[in-house]
Amino acid sequence: MRIALVGYGKMGKIIDEIAQKRGHEVVARLKETPTAENLNNPDVVIEFSLPEVAFENVKACLENNVPVICGTTGWLEKRAEIEKISVENNTAFLYGSNFSLGVNLFFALNEKLADLMKNVDEYSCQLEEIHHIHKKDAPSGTAISIAEGIFKHNSKFDAWKLDETKDNQLGIFAIREDEVPGTHSVFYRSEVDEIEIKHTAFNRNGFALGAVVAAEWIKDKKGNFEMKDVLGL
Template structure:
C-alpha cells in the first residue's frame, strides 16, 4: 500500500515508522498543502494535521479521488461538507476522534453503561480528559465522542459543555498536563457511591496502528465511514 502522510508531526512520524515495518511504502510526508503532484500518487492519505488546515487538506485529496483517513480534531463543524465531497467524488472518507482499538472498545462500553444508567437519575454524570500541553483543542475529540455516546443513550442530556455538568448539559473537564498521551474518564456519582470507567493511553503507538488498519481497510471502498465499520462491521 502506498501511503501519503499529510501532517508530519509526532503522529506522522510514528505512523511512518509502523507503516514501514508493516511493509507499506510512504510516498509523501507533507506539512504543506497537498496537491496532486506532491502526494505522489498514493493509494490512501492519512491526515493528522491542525484544525485550521484539515478541511482543505481533506478536500483536495477527496476531489482527486484519494481516500482519506483523518485523525485531526477541532474542525468538525465542517465535517458534513467533507462527507458530501466524498460522495460527490465517489471517494472514501473515514474520520476517527481516536484510532486506538482500546478506545473504540471503550466507546462501546461507554454507550452500554449509559444505556444501563439512563433510568437512575440519582447518579450525576461527569467526563474528564487529560492530554499533553501541546494539544490545541479542548475538549478532545475522544471526549466529545464519549459525550455524544452518552447523550444518544440518555434523554436527560441534549448537549455537552466544558467544565461541570449542569442541567441538560453534560460536562467535560479538559485538563492539560505535561506529556500525557490521553486519559479519559466517565464518572457516575451519587450520594452513596461512584462508578467510574477509564481509558489510559501509555503512548501514541495505539493511535498509529489503528490509523494504518483503517487505511488498509478503506482501499477499494467509497462513502463515509467510522472506526466502528473497521472494527465491528468488517466487510
C-alpha cells in the same frame, strides 16, 4: 500500499514507522497543503495535522480522488461538507476521533453503561480528559465522541459544556498536563458511591497502528466510514 502522510508531526512520524514495518511504501510526507503533484499518486492519505488546516487538507485529497483517513480533531463543524465531497468524488473518507482499538472498545462500553444508567436518577454524570500541553483543541475529539455516545442512550443530556454545567448539559473537564498521550474517564456519582470507567493510553503507538489498519481496510471502498466499521463494532 502507497501511503501519503499529510501532517508530519509526532503522530505522522510514528505512523510512518509503523506503515513501513507493515510493508507499505510512504510516498509523501507533507507539512504543506496537498496537491496532485506533491501527493505522489498514493492509494490512501492519512491526515493528522492541525484543526485550522484539516478541512482544506482533506478536501484537496478527496478532490484528487484519493481516500482519506483523518485523525485531526477540532474541525468537525465542517464534517458534513467533507462527507458530501467524498460522495461527489466517488472516493472514501474515514474520520476517527481516536484510532486506538482500546478506545473504540471503551466507546462501546460507555454506551452500554449509559443505557444501564439512563433511568437511575440518583446519579449525576461527568467526563474528564487529560492530554499533553501541546494539544490545540479542548475538549478532545475522543471526549466529544464519548459524550455523543451518552446522548444516544440518556435523554437527560442533550449537549456538552466545558467545566461547570447547568440543566441538560454534560460537563467535560479538560486538563492539559505534561506529555500525557490521553486519558479519558466517565464518572457517575451519587451521594453514596461512584462508578467510573477509564481508558489510559501509555503512548501514541496504538493510535498510529489503528490509523494504518484503517488505511488498509478502506482501500477500494467508497463512502463515509468510522473506526467502528473497521473493527465491526
